Amino acid sequence: MAFEIFENKTDLVERAYELTYEALDVGLAQNGAASLMCSGGSTPGPLYMQLSQSDLDWSNINVGLVDDRWVAPDHDRSNEKLLRNTLLQNAGASATFYPMYVEGKTAKEALDQRAAEFAKISLPLDVVILGMGPDGHSLSWFPNADGLSTATDPANEKLIAAVMANRSAVTGDELERMTLTYNAIANSREIILLVTGDDKREVFENGDDNLPIRILQKAAGDRLTTLWAP
Template identity: 85%
Template sequence: MSFEIFENKIDLVERAYEIVYEALDVGLAQNGSASLMCSGGSTPGPLYEQLSSSDLDWSNINVGLVDDRWVAPDHDRSNEKLLRNTLLKNAGAAARFFPMYVEGKSAKEAVDQRGEEFATISLPLDVVILGMGPDGHSLSWFPNADGLAEATDPDNESLIAAVMANRSKVTGDELERMTLTYKAIAQSSTVILMMTGADKREVFESDDQSLPIKTLQKAAGDRLIVLWAA
């Protein structure tokens, strides 16, 4: 794992852009295609905006979500909406997008369908962009959530899992989620964790091994790049 510190969010985003661009460019050159899995939240939004206008061969890049709330794509808290408004436009509009939400189905009912679709993406995933909540969750790996054990089981061969979180200040009202699994993270070439604030750094550096972020660290291993700004 590497841990890089920045004075501000602008510099953090610039560094993230450098890493993502290079990783996708290498994937395209070596394999003819590349993959980028994206988290929601305000921190990576500017990164997605910048990437959308880059000169990467987006027609050969698979873009997906690391997790999403089980809400319609036009919902203000939908990660799909965030990506469509930031990354999947300009040159980025040519990418092949893998959504999670399925209208008319629960996350559990849709997990096999979405799992089959994500399974068409070649492994290892080239880049996974993550964040972390103040409760130590990443992706939708919420502490004590229904479905967490399956999502974080190293022996689970699926890339996708359904999760029902416990209500908290972090989750808000949207408890039903779909998320990438331990296998997806373990089968990724570059995993970027973008964080801001002293409180989150304290949680990340906690000795509490029960926190989901500790499971993430195990899954990502030395492929984890932490980018932190105060």
């Protein structure tokens, strides 16, 4: 597993762009189509904007979320809203987008519907862009969350799962989530983890095997590249 260090977030984003562009370009060349799964948060926003203006054949790229809060797409904390305002603009607007949220249903009620839709995306996924919280979670794999065991079960063949997190400073009020599963990560070619700040680096490098980030590392193996900046 590669761990690359950068002086600032601008350089980190540029490296993430290079890795993502190359992997998508290879997928398009080899298969005629490619897939990109995206995380939320402030760090990848500039990356998504840059990608949206690239010369990739977005009409043959499937775009989805690695997880989302169970809130309407116009909610300020919706990851879908982030993507629609960044990646799915400019040239990126021609990509095929797979959302998670379904109005009028809980995450559990919407699971079969969304799982059937995500199953249309060819495996392995070409690129998965992830972040990590100060509690050691990635995706919506929150410590001790209801649904975590299902989401991280290697025997679960679905690409997505419903999760109910425990309330914390990290989760805020949005406890209900939908997330990619262990199986989705294990069936990915390139996994890029964006980590910023000394506090998160300390969490990433500590020896606590119970943190969800350790499950991610196991699922990703040597296909994981971690990019860190202060």
